[in-house]
Amino acid sequence: MADTERIVRTCEGCQYYTWQTHLLAQALQTIPITWSFAVWGLNLVGALKKAPGGYMKWIEARPIMTIGSEQAMEFFLDIIHCFGVPNSIITDNGTQFTGKKFLKFCNDNHIRVN
Template sequence: MVGPFKTAPGDYTHIFMAVNKFTKWIELKVVTSIESAKAAQFMEEITHCFGVPNRIITYLGKHFTGSEFWDFCKDNLINVYYSSLPHPRYNGLRTQKSQATGYTPFFMVYSSEAILPSVVAFGTPRI
């Protein structure tokens, strides 16, 4: 889930986002509210297109801990795992430059700076 954003035409304020860990395919859906039922509906749409996943890795947002989402996952035999908040600094990715090298540890390992999926999805300018 990404947002809240400034209200868009149609009263959209948030985006549900799913990323396939193997192919890195991104699915997005704009929503007017962040309820457990909306998260379950988003996952149902994904299962209609791509099949039922074995597991979902998410964070403890109220929309992913509500009964509608849990019921959907239970009915479809989807295991739900929780991780840290969806931000590089919360997931242990070191993004502060080293005084010795002038590069971040992430850059030294991956030859690229860490960026959020929302930056990729919306084309936010990078400085």
């Protein structure tokens, strides 16, 4: 029984998922902030539902007639003019975000697409 207790007390995973932590306290580590809006998420969505509790997401929206790489690039360029060039963006890999014009635009501006 003593071996089992010793193993559980020294197992990092066991300590992470337990209700009561048995590891020694450590100094807090600060996370360096590179810059505001360093990573963005881009997606095309339909109608948005209201969130529970009345919370709202901050979105930038524009009605468009066609969903293509060029329209995505033009919309993204307007956002960049307001908030600056991000380090990277996360997309759902829709065709509008994997098109040649959009990827060239991102490459020319040193924006990593994930």
